[in-house]
Amino acid sequence: MFDKVELIIHHGGNFKCVPESMYVGGQVDVLSIDPDLICYPHLMKCLKTGSYGNIKALYYKKPSQCMKSLRELFDDKSTLDLIRLATSCGKCDIFVEHGLDEVELVELLPAPEAFEPNISVEQQPDMPDKEMEVDTDVNVEGQVPNEAAGMEVPERGEASLHNDGQVEDDDSHDETDEVEERGGEYDGTTNKEGEDTDYSWKPEEADTDDSWMEDASETDDSEHEETENEELFDNEVASDHTATQMGGTRAEESENEEVSTEYDSSNPNSYMTEEEDDDGTSKRASKRYGSFNPESEVPKFEVGMYFEDGKQFKKAVIKYVVFEKRDLYFKKNEPGRVRVKCGKKCPFSLTGSWVERLQCFQVKVFKEGHNCNLRYRLRIVCTKWVADMYSDKVAENPSIGAVELKRLIKAEYKLNVSESMASRALKCIEEKNETAFKEQFKKIRNYAEECLQSIPNSTIIISTVRVVPDAPSVFQRIYVCFGPVKKGFLEGCRKVIGVDGCFLKGQMKGEILSAVGRDANNQMYPIAWAVVEIENTYSWTWFLDLLYKDLDVTAPDEWTFISDQQKGLANALSRVFPNAEHRNCARHIHANWSKTHRGMNLKKLFWLCAKSTCERQLEANLAELDKVNVQAGKDLRKYPFKLWCKAFFRDEVKCDTVENNLLEAFNSTLLKCRSKPLIPMLEDIRVATMKRIAKKRKYVLKWPGPFGPVIMKKLNANIVASEGWNVDFNGDDGYEIKKGRAQFKVSLQKKSCSCRRWDLCGIPCAHVICAIYDKGEEAESYVDWCYSKEVYKKTYSYTLHPINGELLWPRTQFEEILPPLPKKMSGRPKKK
Template sequence: MLDHRCNSQFTLGIVSQKWLEWKFEEKVRQNPTIGYSELSKTIKDEFSINVTVSMCRRAITGILKKLDIGYETQFKRLRDYAQECLNSNPGSTVKIKTTRTVPTSPMVFERIYVCFHAMKMGFLAGCRKFIGLDGCFLKGKLKGEILTAVGKDGNNQMYPIAWAVVEIENNSSWRWFLELLKADLDITNSSEWTLMSDQQKGLSNVIQDLFSGVQHRNCARHVHANWSKRHRGKVLKTHFWQIAKTPNKAQLAENLKALEKIDVAARVDLDKYPMQSWCKAYFKEDVKCDMVDNNLNEAFNKTLLNARSKFIIPMLEDIRVATMKRVEKKKVWVENWRGNYGSLVLKKLNESILGSVGWEVIFNGVEGYEIKKGTLQFKVNLQLTSCSYRLWQLSGIPCRHGICDIFHKGHQPEDYIHECYSKGLYLKTYEHVIQPLNGEIFWPRIEGEELHAPVPKKMTGRPKKKRKLEETEKNKKKMSEEVSKLSRKGRIMTCQLCKGKGHNKRFCPTLSSQQGESAIRTPVAVRGRGTGRGRGRGRGSARLTDLSQESFVGTSACIE
């Protein structure tokens, strides 16, 4: 048997643009925003073949052109897909809204709303009456936005309720989305509910029209982003968040006075944003949710990052599959709970336990307590699970003042956590599951007028793939880059040989005195382009050059 001694080839002529399009069409279909360098690296890792980035760019461009042919057919089968969702998940809601330019023109897709029966029933069974609303842009050929409604489960994590693809985020699209959501959740008494949004224009009027008496919160992070455009600095930022997270009106007044002493203009401008919508002191207690930001929706939008670049049906399928997997994951995860509450709830309780150190407890003999530390004093009632600080009533988790009384009574803090966080309700939340769907060839054929795709909108400028950063986020990113790229200018070098300052080991005077002057005249290898007969060595070949003492001294003086 002969031993093969052939050299390994990492560049093959058979690897052409056509081969790349055939081999990676499905990969690009699943991730249309894949980078050229990323594909080149993937090929190198999987096949040990070097492919240029330009060839990958041509291949991806060719694949995307092929996929564009299927853009129109996606909408022709959209109603079939919607009917398959309804057949597999009875009780779900899938609504498609169409439009016509003129009465005789073809029917064109405009919006679609999806709310699965499992997510609706799970939310009503185990979640609090709190809904976060948000929208995010689509990044593919289909331009528009995804509107989302997200709840909060028993472990203070996001719970997707419904989502919709609309042409634009405005009063009309939000009204259409919220009307369907209100009907699905059978909301009759709006005063029991709390909605949170990101200060979208016009959304406040729509919410007040559809949900009379509802508490509408605005994300404090977006309020701060607008307010801080004129009032910057860490001191003002600290005061803002202290005000936003103050749970009672007495301390809120003190914090506002402290802000006014620092900056009167900042205090006046803060009144432009009604505190009833973003300050804890004005939140209702029966919802058991003290959130001041809309991070739950931001977390859900992050899971849609890749889906937002795909066509309409693959995008809806990615959202459905991700939600279905999440429900299954939570059903398995809850079985690993050591107690009756989730990890995030216990973490918040432990923070209260640590904060309870150093408070003086005064007991009246029945259920009343006074908790004192310095000039602060609060009244606590264990029977009513209430504290004048109000954080216990807002969150449903004992605050540090309540923990003092619970320990004084000899009870366990877990016994005073609100039942909305219990394992029983958490299991009810994820009891219902989304049923799987058949493949495209098994979808029912819906008779009727053919549905056409909307005309793709060509946006000005280069397509943006990354989210627009706020000013505070830009400053954080800039600071991290500055820390990672610290300049060496101004540093005093230290010699590794003699540990002296002002020189390195190459110009160490101790080494020069030991080796003598001959060390200075030692030929030095200078790298450069070969000339004359040395050109055959190629670019970057080394050649030896004798440096005179004068030129060396001048160089050393320049370096020093």
């Protein structure tokens, strides 16, 4: 922190952007000041009282930063940021952009009477009379050229200067005059926008949307003046000053730089003004106007700014209105012209029109400044604006209501809208989403073909049905399993798969079925997923049968499946994977059992039973449960222990988990995309899988040892638990591990412990670690190979290839698919 800071003020120069951004010319002043005394009004007062001329804008940056880091200084908020930068390094650069000084009109002095030019032209007798051509574009050295090259200087009395800084010429002529000469008709080819009467603008007809403007009978005293100023805009005297502001793009030139092109090649939207002599020769003026930047947060207008069309101009006005909280409105628009007014007594005025020769929309009149109060209920904010701004949020949360939407607009924009407007906006969004929803199913075959071409060895199955034999195909299900994901699972994951289903929350009703494996770090590895109409035995059988073929299963009894208590899943597993081990998530069993048996003590005893690794240990924990609550023990025995207790799990797959938490983690990643249409939802899942593989490929490089962080954390916990145990060695391969009345036997060669913890998961338990240390070896050497770094790298060695966007998708020759038929839910319909 510095008690005093230096403000380095650059003034008198101008900005130049070729070959790079810089401030050319001028002088530099240094102002030492207490940062606590700096405020925006005080700083502007100091600058205006100094010899800094007309200040149009101020910019600031750190001395160590480049010119691209310039920020505009225009209010107290930006001044606080200036103070923060200055106090951090003790100094700050301030650049002054100067505006034009006030024009002073000087009457032309009459020529001396005695001066009579004597010019004679000798004509050859054999030559016919010819008119002599005089070059009027001669630039005499030492004379000051006109501000706009090639423009005629009006005679005294023919030009009048208005308050808004525009110079009018009685001989001016532009597109508006052409319209009047044609009887009000405007060329319809100047703008080809859509049918949206709220945003779009058509030269063929005037905008008459009542929700955007007042009645045509409303007039303004300055209307005639605006029309004159607009019509004479094309002939206003241009200057070397470059139009610059936050809402447009900067096109800067040095004072003596000659313009040689129609527009800036780096900015196609910046144009040069152009005029013609009486003989048709075009002459370029030296003024270049900025074009509007649609990415700007707060649009700022100025005379001459270019827009693509009237639609973009109107959007910019609405954006300005929402930010400034001014009750602007669109007056009855004429063909090719849009006028914006504020109140009857407010001087604000903005007019733009279509420029035929440049094929763009341009601001012709702009009177800045308001004397009206801020308004929080704006006429220009209509149903379509609300629908456009909140369509994505409503798509993510389809259950949002009109009252909640109204509160959301109030919180984000501080605007008051009626509940009826919010309701109409929701209806408009629903109709828009309905159209997009139907289009998704027409493109689903193209999307599937693109994925199959870009990602080899993948499986994408689309199932359709027909209501009657000759009816069009209706979407039913889609199954996705990418080739690299499938190959990575088979080479690096254990034969343990978690399966689960979750509901879709958007307009499409149904469920997502998913299969997730476990990698070498005991983290989730998505294998396959499907969108089905309902979760039942038939849909689960269809999904598992496709998964069976993709994984090329030869011995179903070697596989283990973990699931919740889904409907029909047990029957489907017994049909597709006979003799496979099936586990139920203990957390869901506890949720059902605890509905009638609550309490911390009962919960603790339940998890002791679930994590019992041998039958004797389970019996002891059940006996403790019976002592606390006999009925709770009886109810718990109704759930088959082989589905949720470790004592009955197989030890070949090296997985002792009793929960299906990896599936829950996968479903949480689908939370946002579950409310999207079909193709965007599938794309979100594909992109998330692709990014996860890329992330894990970098993650494994940071492992300090041969095993992952999750495995090492569990091993270290077992090492700590091994303290206090006594070891008795038989001299061959037998160890007795004792502590009090507890005693277990360990065989390092067989990789077995009588507690079965090492057998189940492949990570040495506390008893095994005691035997390993007694032998003088390291515990890491007895961790199962399935957890190694090499296996982990194999899992993520296959990446998903990127795919093209919708524009480049192949066009299939199959018939289009219709969206699924709406399913009538049981019970009373919801009130709209």
